[in-house]
Amino acid sequence: MLKTRVITALVLLAVFLPVTLFAPIGAFGALIGFVVVFAAWEWARLLKANGVVPVLYAVAAGLAVVASTRLSDTRPLFEAAAIFWVIAGPYALVRKPTLADGAWRPFLFVAGLVLFAACWHALVAARAAGVAFVLSLLLVVWLADIGAYFSGKAFGRHKLAPAISPGKTWEGAAGGWLAVMVVSAAAATLHAFEPTLYSALFAHAGPVRALLALTVLVAFSVVGDLFESLLKRQAGVKDSSGLLPGHGGVLDRIDALLPVLPLAMLIVGRSAG
Template sequence: MLRTRVITAILLVTGLLLTVFLASKQVWAIVTLGISLLAVMEWAHLIKLNRTQSFTVVVMTALIGVCVLSLQYTVLAPYQTYTELALLSISTLFWLVIAPVWLGQRKACQHRFMMAILGILLISATWIALVGLHEINPWLLIGVIATVSLADSAAYFAGKRFGRHKLAPTISPGKTWEGVLGALAAVTIYGGLLCYCQQFSLWLVPALWLVVVFSIMGDLVESLMKRQAGLKDSGQLLPGHGGILDRIDGFIPTLPMILLSISLLHFSGFNVHG
């Protein structure tokens, strides 16, 4: 299993780097929209939608993507920014307010329509963040992805080696507080190296801690949905990793939050483009 997981990870990283740095902005947007639609299909599977309902959810998500991409070429271009900020804000509000309560109560949401709309909004916001961060600077996007991926890997190995105290046993029995500490330690070293080599402010390190916290929250929310659906993985598309949602659950909260923060700083007069 570990060998398969590593091979898949290497292929994913290679494909990611090639696409991020070689593809045009338009190609990147289309590729990531396609991946987002696969994630929406898995979301629909988790909440037990039938085939017609799943198709409808995917089409709605695709329409959001097409509309966002098309607005920039029309007289309605200014509304593209407002639409993106609205989706990013909704996503951020969910992860700041609703997700912690949901995880605390561990209640199953039986309202499929509401869960379907939630999936459309959260995954659409993640896609917008992928496109937006790439447009600002591909290295910024890679840095964020590296942070979440490093935290996930460190938590996995630290939990396997030192895990004793369960983080959320009724949601995800494999996750431990030792794994969380391992993730924070790895990201602290990563952030410290970035600060030293790139002369970034040391405030980057606590910012990365927040990224770790919300990436874990995203992981737990997906784990709760899988447990309530009676599934081990969201899909079987990625050998050793499960489905698309299993691979991007940590990015769904973090990427929109980061782009929204950068956008707000930009509108406040800060130069975020270097």
């Protein structure tokens, strides 16, 4: 299993790293478009769509991204995604409704098109701001995840959401938050690789509000992770798919990014339009 995980990770790095670092913004956008389409396919499957429906939904998500490129300003798209994650996300985690049934199902099919389009535009806007900027944005989620894993292993005692994801603990979440705080403060203080998300936040909001904003992003990375866990638990599956051997599916890799990306773009006031 470990060998499979490592091989898949190396293949993904071999594809994504050169495109992110060196390719034109159009090539980067095309690659992220493929990611969005596969994530949408998994989203439909988790909502218990059968037959050809997940494929049609993936196509619809791709078309929604293409259509949204005609927007002169993507801020309303980011705002719509943010509203979903601020209101619907926490509500679902607290009340735990059956997401693939009743009114929730059509709502999530429609919402998904907005969420995936916002994700695409946020990454493209971040990449347009610079390689260091988009990597610093992704690093928020990666650090929160890595910090949570090791802190949870070492100190985890109190379950964060036992009915949704039994492995997550409050201690792990705190460790992930601390990792983000330390790295972002150090990067901003040392002016490393600027412009980055951290330098933008510290320059425009000051240290205290910048760290508060980063705290919000870390919190919503957890919301995104738990929301997908709820979808998977209700669908009766461990992974969103088997597209990435050893790693599960595409949604398993970007679940925490879905809320963080549009929220971060709103906070720093950047648009892909």
